[in-house]
Amino acid sequence: MAASRVHFMLLAAAVVLLFIGIAHQHDHVRETLNNAWQASKGSGSSPSASLEPEGHGVVAPGTPFVKSNAPSFHEIALKHGTDKVTDHHYWLMYDKYFPAIRNRKLKMLEIGLGCDMNYGPGKSYYTWLEYFPHVDLYYMEYDAACADKWAAETKGATIYAGDQADKVFLQKFIDETGGDFDIIIDDGGHTMNQQQVSLETLWKIVKPGGMYFVEDLQTSFMQAYGGDTMGGKDPNKHTMSKFIYELIDDKLQGDGKRHAISAEMRGIDCMREVCLFHKKELGT
Numbered sequence: 001m002a003a004s005r006v007h008f009m010l011l012a013a014a015v016v017l018l019f020i021g022i023a024h025q026h027d028h029v030r031e032t033l034n035n036a037w038q039a040s041k042g043s044g045s046s047p048s049a050s051l052e053p054e055g056h057g058v059v060a061p062g063t064p065f066v067k068s069n070a071p072s073f074h075e076i077a078l079k080h081g082t083d084k085v086t087d088h089h090y091w092l093m094y095d096k097y098f099p100a101i102r103n104r105k106l107k108m109l110e111i112g113l114g115c116d117m118n119y120g121p122g123k124s125y126y127t128w129l130e131y132f133p134h135v136d137l138y139y140m141e142y143d144a145a146c147a148d149k150w151a152a153e154t155k156g157a158t159i160y161a162g163d164q165a166d167k168v169f170l171q172k173f174i175d176e177t178g179g180d181f182d183i184i185i186d187d188g189g190h191t192m193n194q195q196q197v198s199l200e201t202l203w204k205i206v207k208p209g210g211m212y213f214v215e216d217l218q219t220s221f222m223q224a225y226g227g228d229t230m231g232g233k234d235p236n237k238h239t240m241s242k243f244i245y246e247l248i249d250d251k252l253q254g255d256g257k258r259h260a261i262s263a264e265m266r267g268i269d270c271m272r273e274v275c276l277f278h279k280k281e282l283g284t
C-alpha cells in the first residue's frame, strides 16, 4: 500500500515537471517569434511591407513611360487646354512614344488647328511648340479664314488652308513641304472619308521609323461622321475602324495583302479613341 502511494506521487511529480517544461518551451517559441517580428519592423521591412510590389500600381495621368524631369505631355497639354487631355486620354499614347524623341529635331504635321472648337485655335499648337523644343511644325486647316488669321498672327508653324480629304490639296502640300515627317497627327474633321484618304495619301511622307496617329476614332460609330451606328455590323459602311481591322489582318496574315501601306507598318498600337501607325525603319 505504502509502495503504490510512493509510485503515485512519483508519477504526479513527473506529470507536473512535464507541464512546466512544455509551458517554458511555449514561452520560448513565442519570445523568439516576437523578437523576429520586432527586428524586422526595426529594419523597415515588415512581412506585409515586403509583399508590396515595387514600382507597380495605378499610373497617374502624366506619368511618362520614360522617366524624365521635364514636364510631361499631359502637364503641358493641360496647361494649354487642348481636349487631347481634357475630353480624351491621348496623353497615354503621347507620353508613351514622345519622351524618347522629344529633344530631337522633328518635322511634324497636325491636321486641325481647333478653329471649330469652343476654345478656339491654338491649344495643341502651343502644346507642341512647348513640348518639342526643336520642332518644325506644320498645320492643315479647312477653315481658311481662321487658318490665314492664325498664320498672320503667329510665327511658330507653317499653316496650310485646305481639305484633308482633297487629294489635289494633299499632293500640293507634299510637293511644297518636301514630306519626310517624323510625326503626323490627324485631329481634323474625323469623318470616315477624311481619315482614310489622309492616311492613305500622307503615309508616303512619313519618315522610316516615323509615326502617324489618328485621333477621335469613336466617330466610326457615329452617324454624323459617316460611322456605323450598328456597332460595326452594317456591311454598307466602310468605317475607319474597319479599315484599321483590315490593316491589322494584313499584319497578321501577310503584309500588304489588302492594303499596300500595311507592308510598311512596323505595327499598329491602338488605345482608347486613338491609333498609332508606326512606320518600319529602313531595311527592316
Ligand SMILES: C[S@@+](CC[C@H](N)C(=O)[O-])C[C@H]1O[C@@H](n2cnc3c(N)ncnc32)[C@H](O)[C@@H]1O
Pocket (backbone or CB within 6 Å): 082, 083, 084, 110, 111, 112, 113, 114, 115, 116, 117, 122, 123, 124, 125, 140, 141, 142, 143, 162, 163, 164, 165, 187, 188, 189, 190, 194
Ligand atoms: C478637333 S479640332 C482640332 C483641335 C486641336 N488640334 C486641338 O487639340 O486643340 C478639328 C479641326 O479640324 C478642322 N477641320 C475640319 N474638317 C477638316 C478638313 N476636312 N480638313 C482639314 N481640317 C479640317 C476644323 O476646322 C478644326 O479646326
